[in-house]
Amino acid sequence: DTDVTIYPGLLSLTSQGELVRTLKTEKAVKADIDAAVKLLLKLKADYKQVTGQDYKAGCPPLESTVLEDTGPAAAVDGEDMVDPWNVSTTSAKGVDYDKLIVRFGSSKVDQELVDRIERVSGKKPHRFLRRGIFFSHRDMHQVLDAYEKNKSFYLYTGRGPSSEAMHVGHLIPFIFTKWLQDTFDIPLVIQLTDDEKYLWKDLSLEDCHRYAVENAKDIIACGFDVNKTFIFSDLDYMGASPDFYRNVVKIQKHVTFNQVKGIFGFGDSDCIGKIAFPAIQAAPSFSNSFPQIFKGRKDIQCLIPCAIDQDPYFRMTRDVAPRIGYPKPALLHSTFFPALQGAQTKMSASDANSSIFLTDTPKQIKNKVNKHAFSGGKDTIEEHRKYGGNPDVDVSFMYLTFFLEDDEQLDKIRQDYASGALLTGELKKRLIDTLQPMITAHQERRKQVTEEMVLKFMTPRPLDFNF
Numbered sequence: 001d002t003d004v005t006i007y008p009g010l011l012s013l014t015s016q017g018e019l020v021r022t023l024k025t026e027k028a029v030k031a032d033i034d035a036a037v038k039l040l041l042k043l044k045a046d047y048k049q050v051t052g053q054d055y056k057a058g059c060p061p062l063e064s065t066v067l068e069d070t071g072p073a074a075a076v077d078g079e080d081m082v083d084p085w086n087v088s089t090t091s092a093k094g095v096d097y098d099k100l101i102v103r104f105g106s107s108k109v110d111q112e113l114v115d116r117i118e119r120v121s122g123k124k125p126h127r128f129l130r131r132g133i134f135f136s137h138r139d140m141h142q143v144l145d146a147y148e149k150n151k152s153f154y155l156y157t158g159r160g161p162s163s164e165a166m167h168v169g170h171l172i173p174f175i176f177t178k179w180l181q182d183t184f185d186i187p188l189v190i191q192l193t194d195d196e197k198y199l200w201k202d203l204s205l206e207d208c209h210r211y212a213v214e215n216a217k218d219i220i221a222c223g224f225d226v227n228k229t230f231i232f233s234d235l236d237y238m239g240a241s242p243d244f245y246r247n248v249v250k251i252q253k254h255v256t257f258n259q260v261k262g263i264f265g266f267g268d269s270d271c272i273g274k275i276a277f278p279a280i281q282a283a284p285s286f287s288n289s290f291p292q293i294f295k296g297r298k299d300i301q302c303l304i305p306c307a308i309d310q311d312p313y314f315r316m317t318r319d320v321a322p323r324i325g326y327p328k329p330a331l332l333h334s335t336f337f338p339a340l341q342g343a344q345t346k347m348s349a350s351d352a353n354s355s356i357f358l359t360d361t362p363k364q365i366k367n368k369v370n371k372h373a374f375s376g377g378k379d380t381i382e383e384h385r386k387y388g389g390n391p392d393v394d395v396s397f398m399y400l401t402f403f404l405e406d407d408e409q410l411d412k413i414r415q416d417y418a419s420g421a422l423l424t425g426e427l428k429k430r431l432i433d434t435l436q437p438m439i440t441a442h443q444e445r446r447k448q449v450t451e452e453m454v455l456k457f458m459t460p461r462p463l464d465f466n467f
């Protein structure tokens with residue numbers, strides 16, 4: 001499976017260009033040259049229509065995944081499998097994220113970018129940036145260039161409400177999005193795809209909608225400012241906002257069945273709701289989907305923090321954007337939050353033993369970590385002291401990299417664990433001591449969230465920004 005997908009028309013374009021040149025150098029009859037040039041121009045126009053880019057000899061389109069019709073982009077790469085619905089690998093260290101960057105054609109969040117975010121924002125970069133948890137991006141430099149010239153942007157993220165139970169992994173994009181909002185002081189829209197979950201799972205519409213409202217409470221408990229944040233359920237907002245639906249239809253007109261088949265792997269027996277859905281996840285990337293916030297402007301740049309498995313939706317979005325006259329959204333991608341059993345797969349709400357839920361009691365947290373968290377330690381204390389543990393496969397250590405704020409402490413834990421000075425039980429205790437107060441505090445904040453507050457967050461209204 002190759003990383004770069006070549007636009008099928010590219011080959012004919014290249015050979016047609018060659019033909020024109022040959023005809024000219026060989027001084028062929030004018031009518032033949034003219035006919036060849038005419039075909040070349042048509043191929044170029046087609047190329048631009050499909051890719052949104054001008055043809056340059058020898059350069060494949062930058063993001064051509066949307067044109068692929070040879071099977072899902074999320075195909076198996078060695079052992080790693082990553083698409084919006086599945087994550088698995090055979091490596092205990094987890095998915096090879098550097099390979100994923102190459103496969104998806106995104107860019108690495110390198111030290112230079114982290115330093116630049118620090119310079120531009122004047123704030124210490126969030127631990128998710130310092131530690132490579134938001135590891136990949138598209139167009140972040142462009143967003144920062146514009147921001148430095150006082151051009152604002154907005155944030156868009158989301159969640160598929162498939163049950164009432166949210167786990168700590170679900171908080172990762174929201175914790176980070178909250179930091180971005182505080183740091184850059186910009187509007188935020190949060191899409192709850194209750195429609196998506198209805199289409200994909202065996203759930204009723206009413207349950208999906210109810211989960212959306214329940215999940216909104218956990219999201220609000222992350223501390224978002226109601227004057228700067230709009231949370232919406234697709235089931236509600238699609239019917240309430242003509243501008244949103246107009247964008248959905250525009251996107252639907254510019255993506256073919258072949259293209260979504262290539263990106264998402266849809267087949268003949270998938271319901272047509274699934275095939276139409278990607279346009280609904282794409283639409284919030286365009287500012288005029290929210291006229292109440294952006295006063296009808298369509299040129300406000302969007303930045304989407306999300307887990308890397310959502311990228312297929314936004315590769316499609318970025319491919320469509322220029323063809324319908326909108327800026328491409330920028331992206332910041334996170335790694336997955338590993339399951340308790342190990343980084344071969346991500347935490348899943350449908351497997352109670354793989355997850356720490358936001359509703360777990362301190363005792364449940366303690367028992368789950370002690371009983372289920374995969375350990376990189378040795379079998380006996382003697383061996384562990386002698387050879388040391390392996391933090392790279394140890395789930396408790398991985399969770400600490402997500403949640404322990406202090407860099408020095410984290411580094412010391414890593415060293416002590418690797419040397420054998422720190423035992424598995426002690427490492428687990430550090431994690432339990434970090435998670436318990438964090439989850440308790442979340443539960444307390446969630447209790448403060450009233451129905452009225454949820455209603456306000458979810459009502460289309462202007463936010464505290466002037467566009």
Ligand code: TRP
Pocket residue numbers: 156157158159160191192193196281304305306307310
């Ligand atoms: N499809 C996502 C999920 O199942 C939900 C989602 C919608 C989303 N829009 C988003 C996630 C934007 C991240 C960014 O969880």
